[in-house]
Amino acid sequence: MSEAVTVEIGEYKYGFAFPDRSVFKTRKGLDEEIVRTISRMKNEPEWMLQYRLRGLEAFRRKPMPNWGADLSEINFDEIYYYAKPTEDRKGRWEELPEEIRKTYDRIGIPEAERKFLAGVGAQYDSEIVYHNIRSDLERKGVVFCAPEDALRDHPELVRKYFGTVIPFNDNKFAALNTAVWSGGSFIYVPKGVRVEIPLQAYFRINLESFGQFERTLIIADEGSFVHYIEGCTAPIYSRNSLHSAVVEILALKGARVRYTTIQNWSNNVYNLVTKRAVAYEEAVVEWVDGNIGSKRTMKYPAVYLLGQKAHGEVLSIAFAGKGQEQDTGGKIVHAASDTSSVITSKSISKDGGIASYRGLIKVYPQLTGIKSHVVCDALLLDPQSKTNTYPYMEIESEDVSMEHEARVSRISEEQLFYLRSRGLSESEASLMIVNGFLDPLVKQLPLEYAVELNRLIELEMEGSVG
Amino acid sequence: MLLQIENLHTRIEEKEILKGVNLGIERGEIHALMGPNGSGKSTLANVLLGHPSYTVASGRILFEGQDILEADPEDRARLGMFLAFQYPVEVPGVTVGKFLKRSVEILRDGEGPLNVNKFIEELRAAMDTMGMDRSFINRYLNEGFSGGEKKRMEILQMLLFQPKLAILDETDSGLDIDALRIVAQGVNRLRGDQFSALIITHYQRILDYIKPDKVHIMIYGRIVLSGGADLVGELESRGYDWIREEVRL
Numbered sequence: 262m263s264e265a266v267t268v269e270i271g272e273y274k275y276g277f278a279f280p281d282r283s284v285f286k287t288r289k290g291l292d293e294e295i296v297r298t299i300s301r302m303k304n305e306p307e308w309m310l311q312y313r314l315r316g317l318e319a320f321r322r323k324p325m326p327n328w329g330a331d332l333s334e335i336n337f338d339e340i341y342y343y344a345k346p347t348e349d350r351k352g353r354w355e356e357l358p359e360e361i362r363k364t365y366d367r368i369g370i371p372e373a374e375r376k377f378l379a380g381v382g383a384q385y386d387s388e389i390v391y392h393n394i395r396s397d398l399e400r401k402g403v404v405f406c407a408p409e410d411a412l413r414d415h416p417e418l419v420r421k422y423f424g425t426v427i428p429f430n431d432n433k434f435a436a437l438n439t440a441v442w443s444g445g446s447f448i449y450v451p452k453g454v455r456v457e458i459p460l461q462a463y464f465r466i467n468l469e470s471f472g473q474f475e476r477t478l479i480i481a482d483e484g485s486f487v488h489y490i491e492g493c494t495a496p497i498y499s500r501n502s503l504h505s506a507v508v509e510i511l512a513l514k515g516a517r518v519r520y521t522t523i524q525n526w527s528n529n530v531y532n533l534v535t536k537r538a539v540a541y542e543e544a545v546v547e548w549v550d551g552n553i554g555s556k557r558t559m560k561y562p563a564v565y566l567l568g569q570k571a572h573g574e575v576l577s578i579a580f581a582g583k584g585q586e587q588d589t590g591g592k593i594v595h596a597a598s599d600t601s602s603v604i605t606s607k608s609i610s611k612d613g614g615i616a617s618y619r620g621l622i623k624v625y626p627q628l629t630g631i632k633s634h635v636v637c638d639a640l641l642l643d644p645q646s647k648t649n650t651y652p653y654m655e656i657e658s659e660d661v662s663m664e665h666e667a668r669v670s671r672i673s674e675e676q677l678f679y680l681r682s683r684g685l686s687e688s689e690a691s692l693m694i695v696n697g698f699l700d701p702l703v704k705q706l707p708l709e710y711a712v713e714l715n716r717l718i719e720l721e722m723e724g725s726v727g
Numbered sequence: 728m729l730l731q732i733e734n735l736h737t738r739i740e741e742k743e744i745l746k747g748v749n750l751g752i753e754r755g756e757i758h759a760l761m762g763p764n765g766s767g768k769s770t771l772a773n774v775l776l777g778h779p780s781y782t783v784a785s786g787r788i789l790f791e792g793q794d795i796l797e798a799d800p801e802d803r804a805r806l807g808m809f810l811a812f813q814y815p816v817e818v819p820g821v822t823v824g825k826f827l828k829r830s831v832e833i834l835r836d837g838e839g840p841l842n843v844n845k846f847i848e849e850l851r852a853a854m855d856t857m858g859m860d861r862s863f864i865n866r867y868l869n870e871g872f873s874g875g876e877k878k879r880m881e882i883l884q885m886l887l888f889q890p891k892l893a894i895l896d897e898t899d900s901g902l903d904i905d906a907l908r909i910v911a912q913g914v915n916r917l918r919g920d921q922f923s924a925l926i927i928t929h930y931q932r933i934l935d936y937i938k939p940d941k942v943h944i945m946i947y948g949r950i951v952l953s954g955g956a957d958l959v960g961e962l963e964s965r966g967y968d969w970i971r972e973e974v975r976l
Contacts, residue, residue, distance in 0.1 A: 674780065675816045681800035682776045682810050683826075683884070684833035693829070697820025697867070 273554070275368060276527055278496030279360040281468055283344040283386065289470070290338045293317060296440050299343045303409050303443075308420070312429060316439025319430035326433065329619065330557040330586040335531055340472045340503055342441045344386040350407065351391050361385050368494060370463050378490075379458035380405045384475060385465050387443040398456060403487075404449040405460050408476050411447035418449060422480055426509035426537050426565075435535040438474045438507040445475030445506065450485040450516075459488040459521075464504075466495035466530070472503040479509070481516035481544075488519040494554070497527045501556065504530055510538035510546060514568065517545040521706070523713055526555040528584055534560045542568030542597075549706060551578045552587050553717050561619060563592035566600035576702055577606040580718065581614030581646070590620040590651075595658075599630040606637040607702050609695060609718075610646035617649040622656070622663065629660040637667040640698045642691065670698075692719060728792070729754045729923050730775075730892055735786035737774050743784070744770045746948035752892065755920035759934055759959065760927045762945035763967050768927045769813055771945070772896040775925075776800050776810045790892070804834060807891030811881035811898045817870040823880070824850070824864040827887060834888050853886045856916065858909050875906045882913040889917065893924045899933035911936030931959045944970055 285302065287295045296317050300310040325332060351357050354371050365371060365383055374381045380394035382405070389407040398405070404415060412419050429439040446462045466473050481487055495502060504526060512518045518538065526532055532555040538546040548562035564573030575591030593602040608616035618637045639648035650667050672694050680690035695718060696703075703711045728751050735748040744767050752758050762768050774781050775788065777800040788795055790806055798806070818826070827850060832841045847864075854861055857879045869877050878898050885893050895914070899907055914924060914937050926937060934942075934956070942959055944952040946967065951974045952958070 673816065676818055678773075678776075678778055678800060679812065679816045680818070680826075682804055683830040683888075684801050684804040685829065686801050687799070689829075693821055693826070694818060697818055700820035 275494035276497035285345040287343045316429045319436035323433035330588040346385040380460040382462040384444040402451040408447045434505040434533040442476035445477040448479040452482045453484045455486040461490040464493040469498040477508040484515040490521045495527045508536040512544035519547045521549040532558040536562040540571035547574040565594045573602045579608040581616040583612035586615045592621040595624040601632040604635045611642035613645040615647045619651040621653040626657040628658040631661040635665045731789040733787045736784040756940045759939040767948040809890035811895045813896040818868040874901045
């Protein structure tokens with residue numbers, strides 16, 4: 262008798278598209294010539310071209326993952342791997358072509374920049390088209406730019422760290438990114454400098470059957486702090502697009518890096534991203550990973566705790582609606598004594614969506630004073646939806662305090678009836694229960710992002726009651 | 728007539744539970760509905776608020792003269808009906824303060840946007856009446872509450888919403904005498920010509936503190952006997968068996 266909760270998915274607000282006005286685009290498909298073309302367009306040093314070619318080779322050799330989300334519909338020959346939207350980057354929104362400017366206005370980036378950001382990079386298809394950082398940060402030596410510009414202006418830093426956290430052959434999609442990467446962010450925070458206001462990058466795909474492969478490298482020098490935020494959206498097309506980013510973070514001794522993602526791709530985007538950080542002595546790395554959109558996401562932000570007393574944290578929030586599969590989680594490697602970690606995962610599935618938590622806690626041999634805490638909560642909104650939990654542990658030391666909790670709950674008819682008998686409509690009651698489920702986690706987000714996340718969940722939950 | 732129930736038959740799944748209930752409550756009246764376990768009292772309470780698991784097979788429910796059988800639970804609440812649940816559910820992550828503010832906002836629609844400071848003042852006063860610590864405002868709704876705290880929370884809501892009709896579904900069960908007195912005090916505070924109540928109970932105990940205008944006995948899904956407050960005393964001394972026998976006859 263008990264009926265499913267009938268809340269329809271809200272309309273995706275960022276599904277609009279503008280015509281293809283790229284100033285340059287490679288043909289469909291991927292081969293060595295395309296990789297060489299991308300490298301030539303960017304006037305790269307020879308070592309980067311050679312590195313790309315090694316990536317291409319590894320991509321061809323590596324098998325598709327035989328686990329995780331269903332990727333069988335990806336056709337690598339049907340994708341455009343590089344599209345240059347404008348001739349050059351701008352430092353003022355007004356200088357951008359009208360349609361690109363309109364896109365960011367509708368997403369609200371210039372407004373967010375004025376209100377609460379210290380710097381913004383905006384990527385449109387393959388290139389960062391807008392970049393700006395507050396001058397006071399620049400004077401302190403903070404570098405925040407497109408990686409192509411870093412390669413030109415800070416070649417020694419890029420050469421020293423690029424590909425050191427995630428090697429070119431780490432997995433098939435990291436290899437693909439290595440071959441065709443374009444855009445992304447490069448950040449360097451000097452010793453002891455604290456960037457108190459977040460930096461943000463925004464990634465927008467406009468083209469159909471497109472692949473976006475940004476590359477981000479963050480180096481937080483000793484005792485520094487930075488909070489980096491990324492957001493992303495794309496138009497709704499019937500054909501699939503692919504987003505495969507690589508994000509590498511180095512938190513040197515005593516540094517703290519917080520990386521927040523609000524992923525809201527349209528439901529024709531495969532989002533297959535490799536994110537990894539290394540934390541040296543007493544460093545702290547926090548991944549706040551919100552996955553709301555996309556068709557399939559496979560993403561497990563990792564922290565390698567390499568120095569004593571380092572701390573790693575992953576907060577993962579996933580929302581899987583109709584036709585979506587969110588295969589997300591986190592990975593912590595304890596490679597030094599007295600290191601600690603926390604993984605908190607909350608997922609919501611509705612309308613047949615599948616949300617899976619996949620996590621790994623690894624502790625190297627002969628370590629002491631290791632602490633780790635993993636909590637996975639899943640909420641199912643109807644009987645058609647699914648959730649899975651795959652917690653892996655490889656513990657090779659004795660002195661380890663390891664806690665793991667996992668819970669699955671459902672919105673019950675009794676909860677809905679209770680709230681409705683207090684005047685709330687069925688959809689508002691569902692939303693209140695969902696927000697309540699997320700509340701302990703959302704509380705830990707910076708205010709603006711908590712507001713943004715709540716708004717997105719509200720959009721996903723919006724709709725008429727059947 | 729505020730509430731008029733006419734020949735109400737209901738089923739849950741295939742089982743018929745209410746088998747022709749007739750009941751009328753005038754404005755300002757307090758009625759008690761008594762009866763043994765499984766007689767259909769809680770079913771009636773849930774059906775009055777429109778619980779989706781119950782199917783009304785026939786009959787009518789009129790509230791202020793309007794047939795509400797097709798109305799959703801939220802619409803019935805907005806008309807001025809309130810149910811104090813026998814087993815209030817936990818809603819993790821939703822604070823008491825947030826929940827109450829939103830409900831009061833909806834249920835007092837027409838009074839304009841809620842003044843938050845005024846609301847908090849009112850909420851604190853109501854909590855004092857109910858003997859509830861103010862720290863409850865920031866707790867998650869019913870989560871980890873004791874049985875007695877859950878019941879007080881229900882009556883606190885009644886005080887804030889000021890319904891035209893409150894249905895108390897065994898609010899007295901599991902309460903110690905002090906809690907019972909406080910709950911009764913909450914009901915008596917609202918008592919007046921704009922407030923009616925249907926108090927569902929097994930025991931006469933709560934009726935020592937809230938004197939009903941009318942008493943009904945429900946057995947096997949029907950109201951088999953109605954009378955004044957003196958019926959309570961009779962039940963007290965003779966139990967339900969004599970009524971059962973009379974019904975069979």
